[in-house]
Amino acid sequence: xxxxxxxxxxxxxxxxxxxxxxxxxxxxxxxxxxxxxxxxxxxxxxxxxxxxxxxxxxxxxxxxxxxxxxxxxxxxxxxxxxxxxxxxxxxxxxxxxxxxxxxxxxxxxxxxxxxxxxxxxxxxxxxxxxxxxxxxxxxxxxxxxxxxxxxxxxxxxxxxxxxxxxxxxxxxxxxxxxxxxxxxxxxxxxxxxxxxxxxxxxxxxxxxxxxxxxxxxxxxxxxxxxxxxxxxxxxxxxxxxxxxxxxxxxxxxxxxxxxxxxxxxxxxxxxxxxxxxxxxxxxxxxxxxxxxxxxxxxxxxxxxxxxxxxxxxx
Amino acid sequence: xxxxxxxxxxxxxxxxxxxxxxxxxxxxxxxxxxxxxxxxxxxxxxxxxxxxxxxxxxxxxxxxxxxxxxxxxxxxxxxxxxxxxxxxxxxxxxxxxxxxxxxxxxxxxxxxxxxxxxxxxxxxxxxxxxxxxxxxxxxxx
Ligand code: SF4
Numbered sequence: 001x002x003x004x005x006x007x008x009x010x011x012x013x014x015x016x017x018x019x020x021x022x023x024x025x026x027x028x029x030x031x032x033x034x035x036x037x038x039x040x041x042x043x044x045x046x047x048x049x050x051x052x053x054x055x056x057x058x059x060x061x062x063x064x065x066x067x068x069x070x071x072x073x074x075x076x077x078x079x080x081x082x083x084x085x086x087x088x089x090x091x092x093x094x095x096x097x098x099x100x101x102x103x104x105x106x107x108x109x110x111x112x113x114x115x116x117x118x119x120x121x122x123x124x125x126x127x128x129x130x131x132x133x134x135x136x137x138x139x140x141x142x143x144x145x146x147x148x149x150x151x152x153x154x155x156x157x158x159x160x161x162x163x164x165x166x167x168x169x170x171x172x173x174x175x176x177x178x179x180x181x182x183x184x185x186x187x188x189x190x191x192x193x194x195x196x197x198x199x200x201x202x203x204x205x206x207x208x209x210x211x212x213x214x215x216x217x218x219x220x221x222x223x224x225x226x227x228x229x230x231x232x233x234x235x236x237x238x239x240x241x242x243x244x245x246x247x248x249x250x251x252x253x254x255x256x257x258x259x260x261x262x263x264x265x266x267x268x269x270x271x272x273x274x275x276x277x278x279x280x281x282x283x284x285x286x287x288x289x290x291x292x293x294x295x296x297x298x299x300x301x302x303x304x305x306x307x308x309x310x311x312x313x314x
Numbered sequence: 315x316x317x318x319x320x321x322x323x324x325x326x327x328x329x330x331x332x333x334x335x336x337x338x339x340x341x342x343x344x345x346x347x348x349x350x351x352x353x354x355x356x357x358x359x360x361x362x363x364x365x366x367x368x369x370x371x372x373x374x375x376x377x378x379x380x381x382x383x384x385x386x387x388x389x390x391x392x393x394x395x396x397x398x399x400x401x402x403x404x405x406x407x408x409x410x411x412x413x414x415x416x417x418x419x420x421x422x423x424x425x426x427x428x429x430x431x432x433x434x435x436x437x438x439x440x441x442x443x444x445x446x447x448x449x450x451x452x453x454x455x
Binding site: 039043046047048049050051052055058059061062064065066067068069225226227228229230233 | 317318319321322324325349352354355356357362363365366368390392393394
């Protein structure tokens, strides 16, 4: 009976971790605030005032109260895929959050699991868009797919560079421990190269300009999200927010993992976010073929150079 | 419920439909999102797809070609959705009211919530119209 109680408690704790603290609620809050920072900094760059801090929360609440229109000819995956993407991603956010906030937890290979979980939102967007029976949405979905194929290769090269640097550790906890002992990996030549590569890949993952090809509003009118309204759209916006906080946390763990006390964590988070926003605001959108050529050409070569340097111990 | 209504008035996503306007009204609408007026301060955004819209901004005389399309677009918008008529053309067909291809004004086709007169209306007038709209929506429920 005692054991049963313990088991129940364990389950409750897991549920709490998944739904509230490092998981859904927490990362969504952070992501929505980060999304506000994005809008605010963008507005300041354009010499505007920008929205108040609660704007993204208001948008989500408003969307949840709107009607959900299901287009004629849409399949069941149209309504399912937003939730699928969010559920998968929150799992990744929970694993990352637990390694950062409750150090010592985690399992061997959680790095690889997180990389896969972070690709799920893109897949959810693709399935949702391609089952919405809209030609522009399918154009968006095909672009998203090509973009995914493009940025995954250099992204994984950058991650392998970090794995090589920390003596083949594929557990997030070990990577953090290694950096705590020997300094953040971004402060070496190969680490810096890998960081640049990973940052540009994250830019594409988040759908920020110059890689907002799948969702461009002027060209294909919202692209993959064109048919979504009401609650499913709100879920997609939430997924985007969670993805923002998760990928930035992932970058911090991999490249800036030396000091993870709250103050430094927030500082690093905001620093990477502002760099991403500045890249976003100073670059025009690429065409899909240019983006693919960029990812498979210069960026992959740069990633390989970083990897070779890392094996030489630089 | 009231909470959601308040959120709606604080985050209006606007879809802009130009039904045979002379383009001046459209330019004045775009003026509202420039640094001088910056309506994003109040959560107002121009969006690309009508499925995300909370308000339809209609400019221009609705001619025979545009009227069925306009009805279709209104049917595609998720409710609650308001319709704002911008410019004298949309209000009363302006100098086109005896034209052979402009059968009826906008409010005979769609339920219009706010009329913003002017040829073209100034950005201040458009913002004033939106403020009146927000007050009206808040009082209705
Ligand atoms: S109201 Fe005047 S400015 Fe606006 S579309 Fe008509 S003619 Fe052009």
